[in-house]
Amino acid sequence: MLKTYHIKNKIEVGCDEAGRGSLAGPVVACAVILPCDFNHELLNDSKKLSKKQREYIEPIIIKKSIEWRVGIVSNKEIDKINILNASFLAMHKAIEKITSPIDLLLIDGNRFKKFKNEKHICIIKGDSKYTSIAAASILAKNHRDRIMNKLNSEFPKYKWNKNKGYPTKEHKEVINKDGVCKYHRKSFNLFERQYKLEL
Secondary structure (H helix, E strand, O other), rough: OOOOOOOOOOOOOEEEEOOOOEEEEEEEEEEEEOOOOOOOOOOOOOOHHHHHHHHHHHHHHHOOEEEEEEEEEHHHHHHHHHHHHHHHHHHHHHHHOOOOOOOOOEEEEOOOOOOOOOOEEEEEEHHOOHHHHHHHHHHHHHHHHHHHHHHHHHHHHHHHHHOOOOOOHHHHHHHHHHHOOEOOOOOOOOHHHHHHHHH
């Protein structure tokens, strides 16, 4: 079972993002405050859950959470400030919407850009260690998947409803054949020849 808090009797906000390694679309972050006594057998890193499991537990998280917020940074902004800074910015946007008083931010990963005067701690693989970070990872993943499904209706040839913009073989083949669109991250290595040069 995951840990339900880092420091007892404190208001902790779990934060995680989705879409960092994608070639297209936004990066989406979520900030979640859960009751310290809430846990669920399915609650875990979103990458360890199936689509069906993520969709099943999402309304449970939303219902049980004290508060949850989403932050989104577009592919154009990613190209301007790079994906690492965009990930921080998406988290900041989510945290900024939190109305509850905050004692501590629990950040998934090993790096973070300080948000105002709020205390934070970075936790490697935090989404498989703490309930609030796991919840944030699930909500961020599901929210971003819905965005990519919507963008897919505009550019169906990239199959974003299946690959969510990640560099699958099929996605890269379409990019190399037909080029990119306005939702691709132009600062990323998008073409197959660039992948080969990196080897």
